[in-house]
Amino acid sequence: MNGKAARSVGTIFFVLAALGVAALALFPLLWGLTTSLKPADQILAYPPLWVPNPPTLQSFREVWQQSNLPIYFRNSIIVTSASVIFALVLSVHAAYGLARFSFRGKAALMVGLLATSMIPGVAILVPLYNLAVHTGLYDKRLGMIIVYTAWNVPTLVWLLKGFFESIPAELEEAALVDGCSRLRAFYLIVLPMSRPGLLAGSIMAIMFVWNDFLIGFTLAISEQRRLLPVGLFTYISNYGVEWGQLMAATVIALLPIVIAFFLLQRFLVQGLMSGAVKG
Amino acid sequence: MSRLIISNVHKNFGPVEVIRGVDITIEDGEFAVLVGPSGCGKSTLLRMIAGLESISSGDIRIGERRVNDLAPKDRDIAMVFQSYALYPHMNVRANMAFSLKLKGVARREIEQRIKRAADVLGLEPLLARYPRELSGGQRQRVAMGRAIVRDPQVFLFDEPLSNLDAKLRVAMRAEIKMLHQRLRTTTVYVTHDQIEAMTMADRIVVMRDGVVEQMGGPLELYDRPANLFVASFIGSPSMNFVAGRVATDGEPRFLSDSGLSIPLARLPAAAPGRKLVCGFRPEDLRLGEGGFGAEVMVVEPTGPEMHVVVRAAGQELTCVLRERRNIVVGENLPLRPVPESIHLFDAETGGNLL
Amino acid sequence: MTAMSGQDSVAAPPSRLAAALSAHGLAVLFIGPAILLVVLVSIYPVFDAMSLSLYATKYAEKAGFVGLKNYIDLAHNPVVWHAGVNSLVYTIGSLLLVLPFSLGVALLLNRQSKMQGVLRTVAILPWVVSQTVTALLWAWLLNADFGPVTYGIDAIGGVRTAILASPTWAMVALVGINVWSSYPQATLLMLAALQTIPRDLYEAAYIDGAGPITSFLYVTIPLIRSTLLVVVIQLTLLYFNMVTLVYVFTGGGPLASTETLALLVLKISFESWNLGQGAALGLIVTVINLVFSLFYIRTLGRPKG
Numbered sequence: 001m002n003g004k005a006a007r008s009v010g011t012i013f014f015v016l017a018a019l020g021v022a023a024l025a026l027f028p029l030l031w032g033l034t035t036s037l038k039p040a041d042q043i044l045a046y047p048p049l050w051v052p053n054p055p056t057l058q059s060f061r062e063v064w065q066q067s068n069l070p071i072y073f074r075n076s077i078i079v080t081s082a083s084v085i086f087a088l089v090l091s092v093h094a095a096y097g098l099a100r101f102s103f104r105g106k107a108a109l110m111v112g113l114l115a116t117s118m119i120p121g122v123a124i125l126v127p128l129y130n131l132a133v134h135t136g137l138y139d140k141r142l143g144m145i146i147v148y149t150a151w152n153v154p155t156l157v158w159l160l161k162g163f164f165e166s167i168p169a170e171l172e173e174a175a176l177v178d179g180c181s182r183l184r185a186f187y188l189i190v191l192p193m194s195r196p197g198l199l200a201g202s203i204m205a206i207m208f209v210w211n212d213f214l215i216g217f218t219l220a221i222s223e224q225r226r227l228l229p230v231g232l233f234t235y236i237s238n239y240g241v242e243w244g245q246l247m248a249a250t251v252i253a254l255l256p257i258v259i260a261f262f263l264l265q266r267f268l269v270q271g272l273m274s275g276a277v278k279g
Numbered sequence: 280m281s282r283l284i285i286s287n288v289h290k291n292f293g294p295v296e297v298i299r300g301v302d303i304t305i306e307d308g309e310f311a312v313l314v315g316p317s318g319c320g321k322s323t324l325l326r327m328i329a330g331l332e333s334i335s336s337g338d339i340r341i342g343e344r345r346v347n348d349l350a351p352k353d354r355d356i357a358m359v360f361q362s363y364a365l366y367p368h369m370n371v372r373a374n375m376a377f378s379l380k381l382k383g384v385a386r387r388e389i390e391q392r393i394k395r396a397a398d399v400l401g402l403e404p405l406l407a408r409y410p411r412e413l414s415g416g417q418r419q420r421v422a423m424g425r426a427i428v429r430d431p432q433v434f435l436f437d438e439p440l441s442n443l444d445a446k447l448r449v450a451m452r453a454e455i456k457m458l459h460q461r462l463r464t465t466t467v468y469v470t471h472d473q474i475e476a477m478t479m480a481d482r483i484v485v486m487r488d489g490v491v492e493q494m495g496g497p498l499e500l501y502d503r504p505a506n507l508f509v510a511s512f513i514g515s516p517s518m519n520f521v522a523g524r525v526a527t528d529g530e531p532r533f534l535s536d537s538g539l540s541i542p543l544a545r546l547p548a549a550a551p552g553r554k555l556v557c558g559f560r561p562e563d564l565r566l567g568e569g570g571f572g573a574e575v576m577v578v579e580p581t582g583p584e585m586h587v588v589v590r591a592a593g594q595e596l597t598c599v600l601r602e603r604r605n606i607v608v609g610e611n612l613p614l615r616p617v618p619e620s621i622h623l624f625d626a627e628t629g630g631n632l633l
Numbered sequence: 634m635t636a637m638s639g640q641d642s643v644a645a646p647p648s649r650l651a652a653a654l655s656a657h658g659l660a661v662l663f664i665g666p667a668i669l670l671v672v673l674v675s676i677y678p679v680f681d682a683m684s685l686s687l688y689a690t691k692y693a694e695k696a697g698f699v700g701l702k703n704y705i706d707l708a709h710n711p712v713v714w715h716a717g718v719n720s721l722v723y724t725i726g727s728l729l730l731v732l733p734f735s736l737g738v739a740l741l742l743n744r745q746s747k748m749q750g751v752l753r754t755v756a757i758l759p760w761v762v763s764q765t766v767t768a769l770l771w772a773w774l775l776n777a778d779f780g781p782v783t784y785g786i787d788a789i790g791g792v793r794t795a796i797l798a799s800p801t802w803a804m805v806a807l808v809g810i811n812v813w814s815s816y817p818q819a820t821l822l823m824l825a826a827l828q829t830i831p832r833d834l835y836e837a838a839y840i841d842g843a844g845p846i847t848s849f850l851y852v853t854i855p856l857i858r859s860t861l862l863v864v865v866i867q868l869t870l871l872y873f874n875m876v877t878l879v880y881v882f883t884g885g886g887p888l889a890s891t892e893t894l895a896l897l898v899l900k901i902s903f904e905s906w907n908l909g910q911g912a913a914l915g916l917i918v919t920v921i922n923l924v925f926s927l928f929y930i931r932t933l934g935r936p937k938g
């Protein structure tokens with residue numbers, strides 16, 4: 001085979017493989033989407049109908065107006081934003097302290113922090129449940145917020161510490177000479193310069209909290225405190241399987257995170273990659 | 280009055296003492312240059328003046344104030360860093376305005392000061408740009424603009440030109456000097472480049488290993504180096520050195536260990552009997568009888584003059600000749616150092632005996 | 634040499650000790666709260682679990698010290714061993730599929746092409762989808778009566794199967810959706826590693842006579858080795874500790890065929906409400922995690938050459 005032919009065979013193979021991967025990634029999502037847009041009688045059809053005809057928002061209306069989905073949605077929004085903001089505030093300061101101050105035991109502290117992020121969540125669910133019950137935080141949004149905050153801190157600290165260390169000390173020194181205190185130099189110079197790191201950290205933390213099932217499942221019991229993933233799960237048992245409504249609820253749960261993903265994709269990739277350094 | 284006084288300053292990093300008792304007074308409006316080989320403590324000393332390093336012992340005063348325990352922001356200084364340290368998330372205008380805003384200067388006043396500084400440095404067209412959109416020379420200028428808008432008591436520069444190419448460096452050198460002549464602000468400028476020191480300084484401070492070797496005007500240091508180190512550090516091409524002793528017969532004449540005989544103008548009292556080093560600058564090695572013969576090894580015409588490396592009695596010497604004469608490699612030249620310009624150093628202490 | 638003049642600044646200068654202390658104070662102020670929270674929410678519970686695992690429990694309360702009884706009961710329970718085997722099958726099966734697949738996708742994404750940006754976005758999309766949603770979507774895709782995958786198998790093979798009702802096929806499906814859900818993470822890490830390989834190296838190999846396969850084996854693989862190790866460790870831990878995907882997708886069934894150790898922790902704790910035994914099994918899972926990590930680091934992490 002000559003070089004040109006080999007190359008065009010390669011290109012064909014590449015295109016086919018790319019289409020295959022894209023189809024595999026998209027098909028389940030598209031199937032969920034079309035189901036959510038189908039009129040009730042087209043959902044339960046065999047052979048399956050690929051395209052809703054005509055598309056309808058009926059399922060969305062039903063699930064939004066007749067189930068507790070709006071409550072779950074609201075809870076998830078509150079818990080996610082609060083815990084991500086708290087985690088960022090705590091981590092930003094801790095990471096800066098670890099990046100810029102030297103003291104004995106710092107390396108051990110960093111490793112210890114990393115080690116805690118390797119404790120399997122399921123192994124400490126029971127003690128966390130106990131702790132929540134005994135502190136009165138069971139079935140409270142605050143209890144879940146605290147746990148999610150803490151679980152995000154180690155990764156964020158590692159990520160942000162790397163970012164802060166990559167900012168030349170000279171910039172901070174210039175700010176000191178220009179009239180900043182240490183604290184101000186941090187807030188006015190270092191933080192704004194770490195925007196990509198902050199965004200990467202935020203999107204990773206948002207994804208984690210928004211998507212997590214276990215904490216919402218163990219630390220809350222009432223409908224009023226239920227988070228979206230738990231709500232989706234219990235949906236099946238409570239209403240029997242109304243696939244149209246379930247898929248509509250799924251689409252609603254996916255929407256915010258997919259939007260955030262498209263907006264912050266760039267930073268997310270960066271964040272994951274710097275996470276690779278820690279192993 | 281913004282005289283800068285550094286008295287008996289020491290600095291330790293853990294067990295290592297990197298500044299070992301430095302005394303310098305820089306007069307109001309003076310342009311002082313700290314030079315010395317890499318690692319001698321220039322940056323450390325400058326950063327102590329700025330307040331970025333603590334002072335282990337001794338005092339630093341700016342004007343009438345002892346500043347040892349003041350934060351950098353309270354010292355009324357401005358600093359230009361080697362990397363310029365421009366804030367990447369602020370445009371040029373915001374970079375220059377930053378310190379003034381922190382000080383609470385009124386907006387109108389800030390605008391005026393920025394305008395004035397931009398005028399001086401030709402920065403108007405760049406004010407809205409971000410640092411990443413500037414060339415190296417432009418960044419350098421912005422860094423200076425950021426310093427001068429503050430109208431501080433003292434300017435500090437740490438090798439501000441070392442990231443520029445050779446031509447730009449010469450241009451900026453002149454520009455900084457003109458700026459200083461205009462503003463007359465007390466300035467401390469760190470460099471390891473002795474040409475920069477010679478061309479810019481009112482006063483040069485030569486440092487080595489954390490101590491000051493000599494202080495003085497450029498020509499003073501050039502013509503009367505206090506010791507071997509300063510003599511070898513200042514001047515390019517650097518001074519020729521020959522080891523030996525003075526003649527024992529009382530005649531003012533230096534006899535090198537390698538066998539050269541060099542006539543002197545006079546004989547220092549302390550010279551006889553000691554091991555000495557005789558030093559003479561390349562331009563003081565002239566063509567002429569009465570000295571020694573030397574074989575030409577390399578000829579480097581620069582235009583106005585000719586740098587010639589010769590070998591005399593097994594030792595390589597450099598001379599700079601003004602004569603437009605055809606010199607060929609391998610030729611034997613009669614050479615003689617100008618007796619009045621010769622330095623004699625004590626080989627043990629390095630001190631200049633003349 | 635210098636005449637000293639002028640008086641010290643009027644405001645009493647803080648002593649150097651105070652300055653040092655305040656830098657120290659700032660560090661404590663910055664680092665302290667985060668550490669405190671992590672200790673409280675991640676470290677204290679581990680010790681609490683240790684203590685709890687030595688007690689019989691009644692709901693959330695300890696009901697008498699029983700020593701190692703919880704551990705011994707677990708060791709004698711065939712359900713636990715069965716779950717252990719399931720965990721191994723699930724973890725190893727997923728790894729065997731996901732590694733070549735994600736590397737393949739990474740190689741695709743590393744190729745220069747106009748579609749690269751779009752392709753990357755699409756290829757890593759499953760990563761954003763939560764495990765709950767993944768499980769629900771696929772449960773619907775595999776639905777025995779109306780699922781398009783069921784229809785596909787029917788159309789090609791002529792049999793209409795209830796995949797999630799068969800113990801074997803349920804595990805296969807679980808492994809499959811696990812791969813779907815987790816390959817993007819592996820792909821991104823591998824892609825990052827691939828992109829650090831300088832183009833020159835491939836050109837040099839090409840000049841030396843290497844074809845695409847040779848240069849893949851002798852240039853690519855050795856250079857992304859350490860990343861592969863990271864990926865393997867991350868994924869092993871992810872799979873071994875996986876609860877949500879399994880719980881929502883199959884609930885461990887049918888006939889406990891997909892019940893893994895991690896899932897069993899959840900079930901013992903919050904379905905049987907045996908918190909002491911749940912804590913004990915949770916700790917066992919944690920220890921297995923540790924052993925995995927150390928094993929991988931020692932065998933695969935040896936410096937090359």
Ligand SMILES: Nc1ncnc2c1ncn2[C@@H]1O[C@H](COP(=O)(O)OP(=O)(O)OP(=O)(O)O)[C@@H](O)[C@H]1O
Nearest residue numbers: 292297315316317318319320321322323324470471
């Ligand atoms: N933070 C520090 N900790 C320990 N030693 C230091 C520190 N900063 C500087 N030093 C040491 O102090 C000495 C002086 O360093 P300094 O940076 O002042 O040198 P310099 O004269 O500016 O050199 P250069 O021309 O290379 O910039 C060096 O030996 C350096 O290793």
Ligand SMILES: [Mg+2]
Nearest residue numbers: 321322323437
């Ligand atoms: Mg320096």
